[in-house]
Amino acid sequence: MNILIWLQRDLRLHDNEIFHRAGDEGHHILPVFVFDEAESKAFHSGLSRWSENKKTFLLECLSDLRSSLSAFGVPLLYREGDTVDVLSELFAAHAIDEVWFTDTAGTEEQRRQEQVCRKLPHRSFSGQSLLHPEDLPFKEEACPGVFTAFRKKVEKYGRYREPLPAPSALRPIVASFEDSLPASSTRSFHPNSAFPFRGGESAGLDRLEEWMWMEDRLREYKETRNGMLGTSYSSKFSPWIAWGCLSPKFILKEIRRYEEERVANSSTYWLLFELLWRDFFHFTWRKERGHFFKVPEKAHIRSGRSLLLWQEGRTGQDFIDAHMRELLHTGYMSNRGRQNVASYLVHALKEHWLLGAQWFEHSLIDHEVCSNYGNWTYVAGVGNDPRDHRVFNPRIQAERYDPDKRYVRTWINKES
Numbered sequence: 001m002n003i004l005i006w007l008q009r010d011l012r013l014h015d016n017e018i019f020h021r022a023g024d025e026g027h028h029i030l031p032v033f034v035f036d037e038a039e040s041k042a043f044h045s046g047l048s049r050w051s052e053n054k055k056t057f058l059l060e061c062l063s064d065l066r067s068s069l070s071a072f073g074v075p076l077l078y079r080e081g082d083t084v085d086v087l088s089e090l091f092a093a094h095a096i097d098e099v100w101f102t103d104t105a106g107t108e109e110q111r112r113q114e115q116v117c118r119k120l121p122h123r124s125f126s127g128q129s130l131l132h133p134e135d136l137p138f139k140e141e142a143c144p145g146v147f148t149a150f151r152k153k154v155e156k157y158g159r160y161r162e163p164l165p166a167p168s169a170l171r172p173i174v175a176s177f178e179d180s181l182p183a184s185s186t187r188s189f190h191p192n193s194a195f196p197f198r199g200g201e202s203a204g205l206d207r208l209e210e211w212m213w214m215e216d217r218l219r220e221y222k223e224t225r226n227g228m229l230g231t232s233y234s235s236k237f238s239p240w241i242a243w244g245c246l247s248p249k250f251i252l253k254e255i256r257r258y259e260e261e262r263v264a265n266s267s268t269y270w271l272l273f274e275l276l277w278r279d280f281f282h283f284t285w286r287k288e289r290g291h292f293f294k295v296p297e298k299a300h301i302r303s304g305r306s307l308l309l310w311q312e313g314r315t316g317q318d319f320i321d322a323h324m325r326e327l328l329h330t331g332y333m334s335n336r337g338r339q340n341v342a343s344y345l346v347h348a349l350k351e352h353w354l355l356g357a358q359w360f361e362h363s364l365i366d367h368e369v370c371s372n373y374g375n376w377t378y379v380a381g382v383g384n385d386p387r388d389h390r391v392f393n394p395r396i397q398a399e400r401y402d403p404d405k406r407y408v409r410t411w412i413n414k415e416s
């Protein structure tokens with residue numbers, strides 16, 4: 001068969017059922033990534049969805065996949081425009097039998113998928129989450145609304161599948177295409193960046209090898225994960241996971257191998273625990289769909305001047321400003337930082353949480369709809385959190401997590 005592989009957030013060869021099957025079953029393939037025109041539309045506020053950091057990271061992911069595919073003689077096609085139009089045109093031009101894609105969470109993503117499915121013969125696969133939807137110990141629509149209940153059920157009755165190996169052979173439909181992938185600007189990383197890494201499956205796998213095995217950081221992850229400075233305190237897997245360059249199932253396989261070969265302790269468990277948080281938001285989204293965002297459809301949300309000061313890291317609260325400047329410069333921020341700046345925007349500056357979430361969507365190189373909007377509703381106290389508010393006091397947080405002010409000095413002295 002001739003298969004059009006529509007890539008979205010599954011930019012990898014390992015544990016990608018689409019490439020695995022296409023290789024195994026000997027189909028001819030045409031992989032394409034469409035930068036949908038809707039993605040170029042700004043939010044109502046005028047804010048674009050793509051910071052330079054985020055766009056560059058995506059282009060790096062695509063460029064890496066393009067070179068991995070070219071080793072099989074398969075070109076990766078990049079197009080910009082209306083996804084349905086682009087896919088329909090390719091479908092007709094290359095005598096395609098079916099479009100294959102990984103089912104991707106998100107309101108706009110699902111709408112696009114439905115449009116494609118209405119028009120073209122297709123097949124969808126699961127591959128975004130750690131747990132396969134069929135292995136959940138409950139029906140998707142009965143997914144527990146609180147993380148602890150979700151985790152306990154999954155830990156007791158759930159099943160984790162093995163990751164699939166990368167394909168050993170792939171057959172192209174067309175040998176070459178005029179290369180349309182925009183060149184990613186060669187980045188020089190900010191000297192203080194906690195994320196001085198490039199996008200793409202190769203860099204993601206290298207990072208796993210380095211952090212888990214060479215630097216041996218997993219054994220103390222639970223103690224270091226609330227850090228804010230440097231590359232080592234946490235895995236930094238999120239941007240690669242978000243674009244599908246690293247598979248959560250592969251990470252779990254490596255955790256299990258580490259537990260056998262090195263040590264099994266509360267830190268090795270905690271990395272799985274965090275991956276379950278991601279799955280929790282993923283499956284909550286799948287259950288709630290449009291209701292996930294907790295915002296009335298036509299809510300009129302005004303922003304005040306404090307939103308701008310927060311975005312630019314100029315609120316006057318050093319611990320908050322340092323984090324917002326890190327985000328501005330690098331497209332990344334620690335989990336501790338994210339909780340603090342989100343809480344500050346909502347509870348101290350009294351801005352609507354949605355505006356903060358949109359700023360994160362614009363800025364973060366690891367932006368994922370479910371994790372971002374899920375965490376924001378959680379911090380704002382409008383999600384499924386049984387506690388009303390998660391209010392962080394930045395002064396107390398700074399004393400606890402940055403007692404010698406190294407973090408604040410790193411980001412504030414340099415520029416103000």
Ligand SMILES: Cc1cc2nc3c(=O)[nH]c(=O)nc-3n(C[C@H](O)[C@H](O)[C@H](O)COP(=O)(O)OP(=O)(O)OC[C@H]3O[C@@H](n4cnc5c(N)ncnc54)[C@H](O)[C@@H]3O)c2cc1C
Nearest residue numbers: 234235236237238274278335338339366367368371372375
């Ligand atoms: C307001 C807010 C917004 C966020 N937005 C995003 C987002 O858009 N994309 C994103 O990937 N994460 C988001 N997070 C979660 C978390 O901050 C990042 O996943 C984490 O900081 C990434 O760094 P790491 O890979 O080194 O994490 P590690 O501590 O090494 O964790 C390993 C992995 O577990 C997952 N994970 C960890 N914590 C969470 C969490 N709270 N929720 C969901 N998954 C988690 C991530 O995939 C992460 O890569 C957000 C958190 C908050 C408070």
